[in-house]
Amino acid sequence: MVFSGLxxxxxxxxxxxxxxxxxxxxxxxxxxxxxxxxxxxxxxxxQVVKKFVQRVKERAIGQDILDSLTPGQQVxxxxxDELAALMGGTQSKINxxxxxxxxxMLVGLHGAGxxxxxxxxxxxLRKTGRRPLLVAGDVYRPAAIKQLQVLGQQLxxxxxxxxxxQSPVDIARAAVEHAVGTGRDLVxxxxxxxxxxxxxxxxxxxxxxxxxxxxxILLVVDAMTGQVAVNVAEAFNSRLGLDGVILTKLDGDxxxxxxxxxxxxxxxxxxxxxxxxxxDALEPFHPDRMADRILG
Ligand code: GDP
Numbered sequence: 001m002v003f004s005g006l007x008x009x010x011x012x013x014x015x016x017x018x019x020x021x022x023x024x025x026x027x028x029x030x031x032x033x034x035x036x037x038x039x040x041x042x043x044x045x046x047q048v049v050k051k052f053v054q055r056v057k058e059r060a061i062g063q064d065i066l067d068s069l070t071p072g073q074q075v076x077x078x079x080x081d082e083l084a085a086l087m088g089g090t091q092s093k094i095n096x097x098x099x100x101x102x103x104x105m106l107v108g109l110h111g112a113g114x115x116x117x118x119x120x121x122x123x124x125l126r127k128t129g130r131r132p133l134l135v136a137g138d139v140y141r142p143a144a145i146k147q148l149q150v151l152g153q154q155l156x157x158x159x160x161x162x163x164x165x166q167s168p169v170d171i172a173r174a175a176v177e178h179a180v181g182t183g184r185d186l187v188x189x190x191x192x193x194x195x196x197x198x199x200x201x202x203x204x205x206x207x208x209x210x211x212x213x214x215x216x217i218l219l220v221v222d223a224m225t226g227q228v229a230v231n232v233a234e235a236f237n238s239r240l241g242l243d244g245v246i247l248t249k250l251d252g253d254x255x256x257x258x259x260x261x262x263x264x265x266x267x268x269x270x271x272x273x274x275x276x277x278x279x280d281a282l283e284p285f286h287p288d289r290m291a292d293r294i295l296g
Contacts (some may be wrong), residue, residue: 002223003256003294009038010079011296018072028060028075035079043226043257048086048264056082080291086260087287092244092269095215100185101133103176103212106246107205107236108220110193113248113274115144117220118190119151120274120282121246125186126157133184135175136161137168137208138192148190155279158184168192168204169211176212189214197232202239209240218271220246223254230258233266242266247285248274259290 013034020027032053039049059078096102104121108114115138122132134152138144142164152159160175172189179187191208194201209217219236221229229247236242245262250273263269270285 002250002252002254002259003042003290004253006038006042006256007294007296009041010035010294013038014072014076014079014295017075020072023071023075025061028057031075032057039260042255042260045227045230045257045261045265048261051264052082052086076295080295083260083291083294084288086264087285087290088263088269089287091284091286092271093284094218094271095243097215101176101179101187102130102185102216103187103189103214104216104218105172105189105191105205105208105212105214106218106220107191107240107242108193109197109232110195112193112220112222113246114193114220115147115151115190116277116279117246117248117272117274117282118148118188119155119157120279121218121272122152122157122186122188123155123279124272124282124284126155130186131184132157132186132188133175133179133182134159135171135187135189137171137175137189139164139166139168139171140192144190144192151279158182169207172208172212197235202236205240216243217241218244218246219268220248221258223247223249223256223258223273224252226255226257227261230261230265233262233268237266237268242268244269244271246270246272246274246282251275251281256294259285 017031036053056078060075106114106118136145136148145161149159160178162171219242245268247270273283273285275281
């Protein structure tokens with residue numbers, strides 16, 4: 001599971017800290033050095049780590065923890081709060097349009113888990129009373145259209161497709177009309193991915209955005225790719241303006257660097273986490289619960 005390596009290292013550090021009756025400033029410094037090493041080892045962005053450790057130290061010293069009764073615990077609490085803050089503090093929800101349908105556009109590189117996440121998102125949001133329509137907008141891979149149709153069938157969620165001969169912009173426009181006509185209040189648009197970011201892909205996504213004005217553009221990225229995921233997010237964000245991120249494959253052995261750096265580096269919060277291949281394996285991303293998981 002994600003964060004297991006980081007959790008182990010931090011918990012070990014803090015066990016030692018808690019074991020000391022009184023803390024000197026040198027104890028805190030030493031612990032923070034270990035925290036820094038652990039975060040870098042988890043592939044967290046270097047600048048993010050530097051600022052993080054600085055903030056924890058400032059707070060720790062500012063609160064006179066050295067004189068308090070359980071100084072070790074106080075340091076741990078500060079680290080926990082700052083870890084949660086790093087990931088966005090509270091859970092970030094998707095933008096819902098006051099006038100239905102709400103349009104959610106999923107973007108990302110090939111293999112990140114976009115098509116699967118589209119279906120998972122339909123499944124998750126349906127449980128909150130939404131009536132989703134899935135839209136097959138990846139016209140370059142007929143297999144992707146088929147994949148979405150199969151997933152839609154499994155979930156009993158309608159899938160809008162116009163085959164692979166129409167432009168994604170036309171498909172997106174027609175899908176919105178179809179949603180209005182059939183009383184669907186949530187349109188989830190799957191788009192084409194590439195192996196790497198290229199101009200053509202970005203232009204096409206920008207054209208879809210300009211045509212239908214999605215209320216929410218979510219980037220789907222693979223947590224296993226660590227800092228690469230963060231760089232990908234920066235590139236998509238600067239061109240398209242992202243509202244958030246779906247971080248997939250958190251059930252794997254990702255070190256956690258993407259989850260911990262994403263918000264701080266790109267400003268885009270992680271809104272959902274993919275935690276398995278099954279269609280119910282998508283969870284709202286809770287920064288505070290993630291922080292608790294890391295600190296045990
Ligand atoms: P796309 O090319 O971005 O549309 O990617 P797909 O949706 O086809 O997913 C690529 C692969 O990743 C598939 O085998 C999915 O089952 C798998 N996958 C997607 N999300 C997750 C996840 O959260 N956890 C795991 N373990 N596998 C995932």
